[in-house]
Amino acid sequence: MVRRNSLDVLQSSLRLTSIGVGHTPVWHAAILTHPPAPPLPIQKHSVEPIVFKEDRIRERFFQDFPFEAFRSKTLTERATIADPERIQGKEWWSLGQRTRCPSPEDCIDFCISLNENHNLSISKAYAIATAQFSHLRAIHEIAVRAANREAETYGAQFRGGEINRSAMKSENALRTWVPPRAVGVNAMGDVWSAEPRPSFYALEGKFSGGEAYVHGWKHWNDVTTQRKIYSEERQTPIAE
Known part of the structure; x- marks a missing residue:
């Protein structure tokens, strides 16, 4: 809604009633006897920016x-107390x-x-x-x-901050990682994989029902178990 001046409202009402639009409001006589005060002019004050x-x-x-x-900068450095005896002035x-x-x-x-x-x-x-x-x-x-x-x-070692320590821990963890080929190699030099080799079922275009997968897993598990037993027997001392 547009905000109007009090005098403009009275003049608009008088124009409408003069052409026969609506009835004369009851407040016309009061407004004509005691007209409202004119609006104060809008003054724009220029505030200068405060710059030190x-x-x-x-x-x-x-x-x-x-x-x-x-x-x-640490929090303790921000909250330092000013030294009253610090040098200042012309000195x-x-x-x-x-x-x-x-x-x-x-x-x-x-x-x-x-x-x-x-x-x-x-x-x-x-x-x-x-x-x-x-x-x-x-x-x-x-x-x-x-x-x-x-x-x-003289032999001092600087570890650095938290970022450097985290990076060093990550590097140490990566050094302990061993490739999978060095872990589960069987006697034939193969590594067990979740993807089975093509069997006669696959060559004939039939579904093996997971038999090739279970066969490869069992074969790899048997080889690792035998290797563990063989290594334990080599470490057992021979009885006299």
């Missing part, structure tokens, strides 16, 4: 370092003063600190912060690789 300085720097940082968004002129392995948030905080406390532009502060961030991360990665090599030299 950190949001623009964070967006640019993850455009330049997209792989930092995929770096694993913070190097990213390495706070940590040797900075996070993206440390780099963004350092960029804001350079802009607010050292009167540097956002572009220059961002260039300095990201350069020191890359430098510290490279030093940390080289140190971790050297420590892993040293640990492996």
Whole structure:
């Protein structure tokens, strides 16, 4: 249903009654004596988006370092308590003063600190912060690789995460798998199969009723039983 103005409703009713459509409503006199107030104009308020300085720097940082968004982070690292004695303000002129392995948030905080406390532009502060961030991360990665090599030299074994352990278990299980030809080979060098060989019934075009299948299974079972008995007799010591 279309929403109409109160004045439009009155005018429409007057036009209809003037041409003889319907009767004059009882509320015409009341509306003409006390007309409704005109509708208020619709005002469109423009709300400016709230954008912080950190949001623009964070967006640019993850455009330049997209792989930092995929770096694993534990729940305990997310809920760290801020150190009240950490360096900040004008005394913070190097990213390495706070940590040797900075996070993206440390780099963004350092960029804001350079802009607010050292009167540097956002572009220059961002260039300095990201350069020191890359430098510290490279030093940390080289140190971790050297420590892993040293640990492996002394015999340490790194099993990796759950995915690597699952892959190793699967590989070990596949190594224990033996082909079926190495398990049920009979004296004639054949392997019992669910598909019987063509018998004289099949050659004559008749149905054997499963006799060929049962015959092949029994033959294979008899051969394996005899081989097991033969191996047990060879392992039995000879009585003096």
